[in-house]
Amino acid sequence: MEPVAVIGASMTPFGNREGEWILDLLAEAGVACLEDAGVEPGELEHLYVSNMASGEFEGQGGTMNALAHDLGAMPAYAARIDQTSSSGGAGIHAAWQSIASGASEMTLLVGGEKMTHRTTGESTDVIASITHPCEYKHGLTLPSFAGMTARHYLERFDAPRESLGKVAVKNHRNGVDNPNAQFRKEVDLETVLESPMVADPLRLYDFCPITDGSAALLLCPESVAREYTDDYALISGISGATDTHVVHERPDPTVMGGVVESGREAYEMSGYGPEEIDVAELHDMFTILEFLQMEGLGFAEQGESWQLVDEGYTDRDGEFPINTSGGLKSKGHPLGASGVAQAVEVYEQLVGEAGPRQVEADVGLCCNVGGFGNCVITTIMEAGV
Amino acid sequence: MEPVAVIGASMTPFGNREGEWILDLLAEAGVACLEDAGVEPGELEHLYVSNMASGEFEGQGGTMNALAHDLGAMPAYAARIDQTSSSGGAGIHAAWQSIASGASEMTLLVGGEKMTHRTTGESTDVIASITHPCEYKHGLTLPSFAGMTARHYLERFDAPRESLGKVAVKNHRNGVDNPNAQFRKEVDLETVLESPMVADPLRLYDFCPITDGSAALLLCPESVAREYTDDYALISGISGATDTHVVHERPDPTVMGGVVESGREAYEMSGYGPEEIDVAELHDMFTILEFLQMEGLGFAEQGESWQLVDEGYTDRDGEFPINTSGGLKSKGHPLGASGVAQAVEVYEQLVGEAGPRQVEADVGLCCNVGGFGNCVITTIMEAGV
Numbered sequence: 001m002e003p004v005a006v007i008g009a010s011m012t013p014f015g016n017r018e019g020e021w022i023l024d025l026l027a028e029a030g031v032a033c034l035e036d037a038g039v040e041p042g043e044l045e046h047l048y049v050s051n052m053a054s055g056e057f058e059g060q061g062g063t064m065n066a067l068a069h070d071l072g073a074m075p076a077y078a079a080r081i082d083q084t085s086s087s088g089g090a091g092i093h094a095a096w097q098s099i100a101s102g103a104s105e106m107t108l109l110v111g112g113e114k115m116t117h118r119t120t121g122e123s124t125d126v127i128a129s130i131t132h133p134c135e136y137k138h139g140l141t142l143p144s145f146a147g148m149t150a151r152h153y154l155e156r157f158d159a160p161r162e163s164l165g166k167v168a169v170k171n172h173r174n175g176v177d178n179p180n181a182q183f184r185k186e187v188d189l190e191t192v193l194e195s196p197m198v199a200d201p202l203r204l205y206d207f208c209p210i211t212d213g214s215a216a217l218l219l220c221p222e223s224v225a226r227e228y229t230d231d232y233a234l235i236s237g238i239s240g241a242t243d244t245h246v247v248h249e250r251p252d253p254t255v256m257g258g259v260v261e262s263g264r265e266a267y268e269m270s271g272y273g274p275e276e277i278d279v280a281e282l283h284d285m286f287t288i289l290e291f292l293q294m295e296g297l298g299f300a301e302q303g304e305s306w307q308l309v310d311e312g313y314t315d316r317d318g319e320f321p322i323n324t325s326g327g328l329k330s331k332g333h334p335l336g337a338s339g340v341a342q343a344v345e346v347y348e349q350l351v352g353e354a355g356p357r358q359v360e361a362d363v364g365l366c367c368n369v370g371g372f373g374n375c376v377i378t379t380i381m382e383a384g385v
Numbered sequence: 386m387e388p389v390a391v392i393g394a395s396m397t398p399f400g401n402r403e404g405e406w407i408l409d410l411l412a413e414a415g416v417a418c419l420e421d422a423g424v425e426p427g428e429l430e431h432l433y434v435s436n437m438a439s440g441e442f443e444g445q446g447g448t449m450n451a452l453a454h455d456l457g458a459m460p461a462y463a464a465r466i467d468q469t470s471s472s473g474g475a476g477i478h479a480a481w482q483s484i485a486s487g488a489s490e491m492t493l494l495v496g497g498e499k500m501t502h503r504t505t506g507e508s509t510d511v512i513a514s515i516t517h518p519c520e521y522k523h524g525l526t527l528p529s530f531a532g533m534t535a536r537h538y539l540e541r542f543d544a545p546r547e548s549l550g551k552v553a554v555k556n557h558r559n560g561v562d563n564p565n566a567q568f569r570k571e572v573d574l575e576t577v578l579e580s581p582m583v584a585d586p587l588r589l590y591d592f593c594p595i596t597d598g599s600a601a602l603l604l605c606p607e608s609v610a611r612e613y614t615d616d617y618a619l620i621s622g623i624s625g626a627t628d629t630h631v632v633h634e635r636p637d638p639t640v641m642g643g644v645v646e647s648g649r650e651a652y653e654m655s656g657y658g659p660e661e662i663d664v665a666e667l668h669d670m671f672t673i674l675e676f677l678q679m680e681g682l683g684f685a686e687q688g689e690s691w692q693l694v695d696e697g698y699t700d701r702d703g704e705f706p707i708n709t710s711g712g713l714k715s716k717g718h719p720l721g722a723s724g725v726a727q728a729v730e731v732y733e734q735l736v737g738e739a740g741p742r743q744v745e746a747d748v749g750l751c752c753n754v755g756g757f758g759n760c761v762i763t764t765i766m767e768a769g770v
Contacts, residue, residue, distance in 0.1 A: 001486075055511070060514055061438065061441075061515035062515030065469070065759040070630075077626060093464070100488070101481070103478075130447030241462060242462065243460065244459060245455075258460065370447075375463055
């Protein structure tokens, strides 16, 4: 099978996009991505929209058809992919399959979500609808799972509370140099540790914000990519896996089975192992998740990832930079866009377009987490040659 | 590329499934499909849920993760596919790509929708959210498009009003023999022509009902299929296409561009032409749509399909049976399930499991229409050998 290439990438500014709606955001990212690659809308054969809940957030359905129309991409095939917070990663998976199966030779993926016009309570209700009612009816939301998991992790592995805060500090520092990040400001450890308590021991600055935004990728077979550009990336490995929908059924609360399984399969497909990954975007919806993904993906032994963060090993100028984009923590988390935006960052790192955030990288990894690890997609990309 | 086979199919009874919710329906069809094929949940590698709007109808998200859990299919990959009323067809397309790309060797697709607990007005609002606001705000819903198109068709092609009614009569007659159909009763032409006016000239019996239900298919490479059964079907051709999201921009109201384009590509991929199709399931959400699909797919010249229906050519005992299942008209139309249920009927016809509805068929076609032709999927299947 011919390798699948990424030849264009874009993201809108993430944040509060008041007065706009989902279709504006999708079109903005889609147009920018086509321009980035020098591809005309009429060349598109497939179009995927990654979006979790435009119906619930805005009463807007049919986003894939609307986007095909807005871009002038008809009669290109169009479908929407939902996998909750990992809808973006699932969109990459669908777009990859469209090329790998031979069904399409030019596929645009646009992920997006418009959320900030709703109250935090309303958004929380929409997000809670993806958890199992046997847990939700007892008050178990994603933040409460995160709090309990963090408490367990800190006590079991004798990790200081400060170590979680350092994830937030690092990712905010990285976000300063991302012109599209929602928060472009550094925070110091005291600010994190003294911010309001949300789900003990996690505080406000341990959580990503509610965000509007969109991101896009353009995929094609490698032979087609070469007709357009010398600077492309390849999708070397991609895999998704589910874990129990009922969180309390999992044997070890610090192990996300979907991370482990999707990572294992993506490594196998790519031929790379964790030691060969140069840069990674992990799903830091809650600071504790960065630890769990580092360990699940083999970047650290169980219970030891916090030490790497503590030592600066995962800083942008460290040995293994994680979340150079600022992560969900400072870049923001528009649900359907986030997995796509992770790949946009890795693509820019691989083709040397990351500007002040640039690190040396030939191989990069994204891990996009849906629910509380209910579904996870791991994608490994490498620079084209 | 190795051909993609269908080795199992199932559908729940369609109708009013009071007291149940979407997850019950999906699990019921999924379990039955696995049993039909003799495949264990642990053998699944990918799982797709076709569903348009469980969030809007029930406040339920994360259906793909919940279904993976309910079936015991973890760590199988799971995603939801939405393409409005053609979500089922889009699910077949996604499942086909998962096998054709080599990403999966055993993929379960389950389509479903739970709608009847909401009022007709509420459901209409959800469905209208997929049309373009520049038309919807002027009162243009899908039924009103259908009414105007029917009026135009009848006058332009000098077709009698009765010809539309005969589509309803035929499909109700076929539905009598489908144990899972919502309406298992014949209707006569007078009943159709005297039923309440909905969108002139279309009356109540020109419309499909609001329905709860689910349907499932199991796909794998042909070489794997042979390990399980001798009675399987192959997906010979599949393609989807979009048309303008703004309906009034289309050059000819009686031509659905998505039908024509997806049909053309599916024929090309399969190597079959319209004259080689033995049986077809068309998306008769409104009676007029059966005419437009017959013409768009090359089963009749433009403006002449009504004569074939009139002559009994498309009856179950006619030369070219259409909607042997009863169609959306009598079987019902649970949005995300309908495209899957079309393929269930064609599969059963091809493998000789259609019971009293059985016709002679080696090659069958399904056409699943999203929006008012905004997106269309055409699937051609043939009996395995």
